[in-house]
Amino acid sequence: MLKPVSRRSFIKASAATAAAVSLTSFDMHSWMASASADEKAAISKIPTTCNGCSSQCGMIAYTKNGRLWKLEGHPDHPRSKGTLCARGHGYATLIYSKERLEQPMKRMENGKYEPISWEQAFKEIGDKLKEIIKEHGPESVALVQDPRPTGNVYATRFIKALGSPNYYTHHVACNNSRDTGFNHTIGGVPSADIANSSYIMFIGRSYGDGIRPSSMSALAQAKENGAKVIIVDPRKNNTSPFADQWLPIRPGTDLALVLAMAHILIEKDLYDAGFIEDHATGFEEFKKEVKQYTPEWAEKVTGIDAQTIKTIATDMAQLKPKAVIEQSWRGAFGCNYKNSTETGRAVALFNAMLGNIQQEGGYIFGASAGLGDLDPDQFPAPQEPDAVKDGEEDFPLAPRGRGVANIVPLRAKEGKMKAAFYHHSNAALGYGNPEYYKEALNEMDLVVTIDVQMSETALLSHYVLPEPSYMERDDAVDGVGGGTAAVVLRQKAVDRVHPNTKPADEIFTELAKASGVGEYFTFTLEDYNKAAVEPLGITMDELREKGSIPLEDKKAEIGTVPEFNTPSGKVEFASQTFEDAGFNAVPTWIPPLVEPKNGSYRLTTGKQAIHSHTQTANIPMLMQITKDYDLERLWMNRQEAKKKGIQDSDLVEVSSDSASSTVKVKLTDRLHPETVYIPSHYGITSKYLTTAKGVGFSYMEHVPFHFQPMSGCSMIHEVIVDVRKVDA
Amino acid sequence: MGQYRMLVDVTKCIGCYSCRVACQMENDLPPDQSYISFCEVEKGEYPNVEWVMHRFSCLHCEDAVCEKVCPQNAISYSQTGAVVVDQEQCIGCEYCEKNCPFGRAKVELCQDKEGNSVSRANKCTLCNGKVLEGMTPACASTCYTEAIVFGESDEILQKAEQRLAEVKDRYPDANIYNPEGVGGTHTIYLLAHKPEEYDLESDATTPASAIIWKDYAQPLGKLLLGATTMAVIGGAISNRLFNKGEHHEGGE
Amino acid sequence: MSSQQNRRLVKRFSKTAIFVHWLNALAFFMLYLTGLPLYTEYFHWLYIILGSAENAMILHRIFAVVFMTPLIIALIFDRQSLVHWLRQIFTWKKHDFKFFMPFAKEFFGLHSDVPKQDFYNAGEKLNSLLQLSMGFILVISGVILWFDQFFSASAVQWAFVFHNIGFALAIAVVVGHVYLSVGHPNSRVSMKGMTKGDVPVDYARDHHGRWYDELKEKEKQKNKGA
Amino acid sequence: MPDHMKQRDLLLFYAELYKPPGDAVYEVISHPDFRTELEQASGAALNDCCDLPSLSSLKEEFRSLFSSSSQNGISLIESFYKPWTTDQTAALPFAQSKGMMMGDPAWHMRYLLEEIGLNSSYDPMFYPDHISVILELAAFLLEEQETDKFTLLVSQHLNWLDDLVEAIRKQKKDSLYLKLTELLNKFVNEFTICNQSFDRLKEDSVC
Known part of the structure; x- marks a missing residue:
């Protein structure tokens, strides 16, 4: 009988009557016509922030009748300055994508995922976590994320509350090497004042590929002012229209170039001796070391002729302090080579020799926003765990806060790491060898992924917890440091499309409760936000209205050299810390880990302007650009290809010790003959992401699971591959 | 309202595709349709190679062939200088697509008001509506390198000349692409190389065929049609008058 | 001639020839109707009759195919008539050229003397020739326009011109042709030839004198033989 | 029982059918009179296809067909099958794309529910x-004897069942869900208005 289910379980009809709605309104077409004609009344303007990449530019979302209508760059945000890149426009379409996580899921015995309720998810995860901690201690639990404002607050607090020190970030596959180098020499990572500089050298960094609108317009401005721009890159990247000169360096030898340039400054007495005198230590040791790194030596190593090196170094010295080697991100020395940390040190020190620190057109340590925090009396914070973060003993130089995230799978394989949380992180495809990750994560007792889509990491997890997209949630207040610091807010622009998703603040609060540490999570996101803006003299209402507020009283002081955040308080040309860790006190030439032999190539990778990591790959309008212009192709030097009988757009097999991939090839004269280049956003394997799946391959498949000795980075360019034509 | 122009300075383009996406946003285009296309030009051999990205959209000719050949009068000149398609008049006959000397007018599947898929001419509008409201076209306003700039006609021409002088050192073949043969265009290009490198004809003109067709053949044809019809009518009338009652057994 | 003879009929066109003619005519008019609004905006109202511009364009293509079939049908089923027709229309003699001046007078209802004509009179010959050549131009340019992806841009652009010219000339000729066969009192009889296939002997004698002579000659031969 | 109440029960049965299966719905399906009642209420015949599965295999079937946790999960959401919006002013590139969430239909439905005063009980689905x-909602309109509104709702918000049937058929030809959805589609088609405009409804409601 049909009777027993004659009840409405979704909608409750008490006091409801259909007579309240006219027949005309029931007609979708006429209702639509009137609802969309009513333009002005229904449009709201909501300032928020993008999540298309880590820059998180400010933007203004216009919504009409509760749905997204259009987007603009936020004029007051220091990174967007009124414009958005392709990702900024395109990534927002994620809101309405069907291929998102809609509900909590659990992996069953048969490997399939079954939807479960939040209650069940929290309870089971909490119980399991308590059991693991009881048995193996809190050090067997880790949390990894690509940090975003809410995660910065909640995830760090959560793992600390559990008693575990094991908090890690994605920087292991981003800029940990550079930061390791910079931190121990000049005590942090400043930003180059590009707009005012007269001579700019980019090493591996490409403003035209890894886009931040404000950086690109600063470079355009510098060019307008007549600045000279040099790009050092095995690939003539997309910044090249704004460059005067391209130095096609042999990949992995940037360190030799910078050392030789330092050699020239010393030999010709061109460095800023006054600055060194006042603000540096260990310069004599450095001088001694650098003596051997002649331009002629560097020519042999880098392939760049000695005269060019001499000219550039001399020119830069002449224009100092308005000359700068840009600090880069992942680029050539973020995480790419065995010598990346040393390159980072050398770059920082070369800039110090130009005396450009805190000078216009040089390196500027920005002001920070100085956000407030929760009142510890009202909301007690968890104690710092006693144990040392796993990996810190192995890599004592690596940035402490960020850690070495690839320790987690290593320890999992050793049986020491039992549980891991991955929040807004596709570590299994982005941080290290995916095969290794797969084996390692399968060893663990509990893997939980919190994300918006079924990433490769989610597919290795026991539990997958869905977040609403960044357009559908409020995040924690964030500070943006820089010339003028700013306070910014990501806020909900549209209602949650998938009703059964929860934002990270709620997820971590509930997880904490379920794991028995709920006492540290008695506050709400709104409580935190109020506390964060409190010392700034700004109210949340104001911030909500403006979205991004520059803090005029928090400007970088230009012209005064600060005390450096190093043990000596000075620029350390020789570092005791390095020596203590078992390395050379002064930067020394270290050759790359592997070298291509005749006919084999170094596999290099880098960004494209339309994608960010693997997260934007499934956005149809962004992926369509890739498809229209075959952007997933492998770049190969034209002459090299000729030798192998490979023609443009031929299908080639790329094989390394770790993997073999098939992809179309793009022949170009813009690439060093010793390398092949693959854009870094492709090779999605998750069947849940149908737009992205099967387009191109992931360079990570070829990268062995290994650690850069100083910073623990993934050394993603230390891969040699063979390339061979395959018949279609 | 003054006449406007857009300058695309290809020497400043980094190929970030922001203009394409911003344009799709502005014009409600689905992911696989774009008013803007791109081509890369590499000149020289490693390591002495120049790379230029060429971003290409409708040129908005002063004498637009598409406007000339459209049988529906669906294409018209806006007071801003843009050549715009009225998609409600358009029937998707592809006359514009097949006669555009730049291959820019395209007929694609679009959605009409009822949501049905229909073939319609679909091309850059130079953001006509936005410009009429005093705003800048979407592509120009999102371009952070100022490779795309928009403004009063004369200012833009001046700007182009100035930029040309600046880039001549680096690109000796640089030129302003603003073909006379179509009366000049409202999107002009500062090209780094000869137009042929970007698949453009340096002397692009209104095709002679279109002139013969629209200025001679068709008016004459209409005349002929009129003349024969008149002759027939005249014949019928004169037969009535002169041939009345004459039973024509024997004939001539 | 006796009055008996007058009422006698003589066969002029085969069944196939008639079918082919009308099929061609139908296709021509449908192509005309569906193409006209693209030719001149005064006929945009035709879209309403045809349902939509899209329908017009689809129908135009369908009838384009129909337009091309008559030749094939004739070739297969009635090669004799086809060859006869072709041979006739390409044969031009003095009497053919002398046809036009008097014809023009007659066209407007005046009396005049037209020289004896063949099976096809010079007017019909000219009509056929024009139709045949315009047909060729229309078909070739039409194919180029339809399958433009296989042709160069300029070929396609010139195809527009030729399609346009072909259209104008063809229709001008057709208007006259139709009038003469349907509207003009003196030649209305010829219509029978294209419907029933037979024409009165008188008509043959008056309008196609040379053919009539031929027929008589044949008859004589036959009679002699018998 | 009047016809419209039978139809109401039919709609409510279907409403339950497209939620993860539980005892109540299984009890209905497994009842010996189920088929007769169903056919009677819907005024159409059920296609033969398959045996009654057990409750656990029905659950598994539902999961593999409709759950978002299944790789090719079939969407049970109207917006997915229609262009996102017909609002000509929407300045979004995907405005006319299909396969997106929270499209015009969702927007309209949300409006209707709110205006009528039908509160949503919080439910993951x-x-x-x-x-x-x-x-x-359709069942509710029948209860209220709002025939015109019912017809409009059914003809405009359930006119995507052809696509749903196709999607199920593609994945599992012998599914009970296919058979039942086909029947629902037949029932819905009875109410489909040719021209989707409301003015037409006033002239002749069904064609």
């Missing part, structure tokens, strides 16, 4: 244009 919500 509560998408305003989820098939079950549409069916429940």
Whole structure:
């Protein structure tokens, strides 16, 4: 009988009557016509922030009748300055994508995922976590994320509350090497004042590929002012229209170039001796070391002729302090080579020799926003765990806060790491060898992924917890440091499309409760936000209205050299810390880990302007650009290809010790003959992401699971591959 | 309202595709349709190679062939200088697509008001509506390198000349692409190389065929049609008058 | 001639020839109707009759195919008539050229003397020739326009011109042709030839004198033989 | 029982059918008179296809067909099957794309529910244009004897069942869900208005 289910379980009809709605309104077409004609009344303007990449530019979302209508760059945000890149426009379409996580899921015995309720998810995860901690201690639990404002607050607090020190970030596959180098020499990572500089050298960094609108317009401005721009890159990247000169360096030898340039400054007495005198230590040791790194030596190593090196170094010295080697991100020395940390040190020190620190057109340590925090009396914070973060003993130089995230799978394989949380992180495809990750994560007792889509990491997890997209949630207040610091807010622009998703603040609060540490999570996101803006003299209402507020009283002081955040308080040309860790006190030439032999190539990778990591790959309008212009192709030097009988757009097999991939090839004269280049956003394997799946391959498949000795980075360019034509 | 122009300075383009996406946003285009296309030009051999990205959209000719050949009068000149398609008049006959000397007018599947898929001419509008409201076209306003700039006609021409002088050192073949043969265009290009490198004809003109067709053949044809019809009518009338009652057994 | 003879009929066109003619005519008019609004905006109202511009364009293509079939049908089923027709229309003699001046007078209802004509009179010959050549131009340019992806841009652009010219000339000729066969009192009889296939002997004698002579000659031969 | 109440029960049965199966719905399906009642209420015949599965295999079938946790999960949400919006002013590139969430249908449904005063009980599957919500609203309209509104709702918000049937057929030809959805589609088609305009409805409601 049909009777027993004659009840409405979704909608409750008490006091409801259909007579309240006219027949005309029931007609979708006429209702639509009137609802969309009513333009002005229904449009709201909501300032928020993008999540298309880590820059998180400010933007203004216009919504009409509760749905997204259009987007603009936020004029007051220091990174967007009124414009958005392709990702900024395109990534927002994620809101309405069907291929998102809609509900909590659990992996069953048969490997399939079954939807479960939040209650069940929290309870089971909490119980399991308590059991693991009881048995193996809190050090067997880790949390990894690509940090975003809410995660910065909640995830760090959560793992600390559990008693575990094991908090890690994605920087292991981003800029940990550079930061390791910079931190121990000049005590942090400043930003180059590009707009005012007269001579700019980019090493591996490409403003035209890894886009931040404000950086690109600063470079355009510098060019307008007549600045000279040099790009050092095995690939003539997309910044090249704004460059005067391209130095096609042999990949992995940037360190030799910078050392030789330092050699020239010393030999010709061109460095800023006054600055060194006042603000540096260990310069004599450095001088001694650098003596051997002649331009002629560097020519042999880098392939760049000695005269060019001499000219550039001399020119830069002449224009100092308005000359700068840009600090880069992942680029050539973020995480790419065995010598990346040393390159980072050398770059920082070369800039110090130009005396450009805190000078216009040089390196500027920005002001920070100085956000407030929760009142510890009202909301007690968890104690710092006693144990040392796993990996810190192995890599004592690596940035402490960020850690070495690839320790987690290593320890999992050793049986020491039992549980891991991955929040807004596709570590299994982005941080290290995916095969290794797969084996390692399968060893663990509990893997939980919190994300918006079924990433490769989610597919290795026991539990997958869905977040609403960044357009559908409020995040924690964030500070943006820089010339003028700013306070910014990501806020909900549209209602949650998938009703059964929860934002990270709620997820971590509930997880904490379920794991028995709920006492540290008695506050709400709104409580935190109020506390964060409190010392700034700004109210949340104001911030909500403006979205991004520059803090005029928090400007970088230009012209005064600060005390450096190093043990000596000075620029350390020789570092005791390095020596203590078992390395050379002064930067020394270290050759790359592997070298291509005749006919084999170094596999290099880098960004494209339309994608960010693997997260934007499934956005149809962004992926369509890739498809229209075959952007997933492998770049190969034209002459090299000729030798192998490979023609443009031929299908080639790329094989390394770790993997073999098939992809179309793009022949170009813009690439060093010793390398092949693959854009870094492709090779999605998750069947849940149908737009992205099967387009191109992931360079990570070829990268062995290994650690850069100083910073623990993934050394993603230390891969040699063979390339061979395959018949279609 | 003054006449406007857009300058695309290809020497400043980094190929970030922001203009394409911003344009799709502005014009409600689905992911696989774009008013803007791109081509890369590499000149020289490693390591002495120049790379230029060429971003290409409708040129908005002063004498637009598409406007000339459209049988529906669906294409018209806006007071801003843009050549715009009225998609409600358009029937998707592809006359514009097949006669555009730049291959820019395209007929694609679009959605009409009822949501049905229909073939319609679909091309850059130079953001006509936005410009009429005093705003800048979407592509120009999102371009952070100022490779795309928009403004009063004369200012833009001046700007182009100035930029040309600046880039001549680096690109000796640089030129302003603003073909006379179509009366000049409202999107002009500062090209780094000869137009042929970007698949453009340096002397692009209104095709002679279109002139013969629209200025001679068709008016004459209409005349002929009129003349024969008149002759027939005249014949019928004169037969009535002169041939009345004459039973024509024997004939001539 | 006796009055008996007058009422006698003589066969002029085969069944196939008639079918082919009308099929061609139908296709021509449908192509005309569906193409006209693209030719001149005064006929945009035709879209309403045809349902939509899209329908017009689809129908135009369908009838384009129909337009091309008559030749094939004739070739297969009635090669004799086809060859006869072709041979006739390409044969031009003095009497053919002398046809036009008097014809023009007659066209407007005046009396005049037209020289004896063949099976096809010079007017019909000219009509056929024009139709045949315009047909060729229309078909070739039409194919180029339809399958433009296989042709160069300029070929396609010139195809527009030729399609346009072909259209104008063809229709001008057709208007006259139709009038003469349907509207003009003196030649209305010829219509029978294209419907029933037979024409009165008188008509043959008056309008196609040379053919009539031929027929008589044949008859004589036959009679002699018998 | 009057016809419209039978139809109401039919719609409510279907509303339950498109939620993860439980005892109640299984009890209905497994009842010996189920088929007769169903056919009677819907005024159409059920295609033969398959045996009654056990409750656990029905659950598994539902999961593999409709759950978002399954790789090719079939959407039960109307917006997915229609262009996102017909609002000509929407300045979004995907405005006319299909396969997106929270499209015009969802927007309209949300409006209707709010205006009528039908509160949504919080439910993980509560998408305003989820098939079950549409069916429940349709049942409510029958209860209220709002025939015109019922006809409009059914003809405009359930006119995507052809696509749903196709999607199920593609994945599992011998599914009970296919058979039952086909029947629902037949029932819905009875109410489909040719021209989707409301003015037409006033002239002749069904064609």
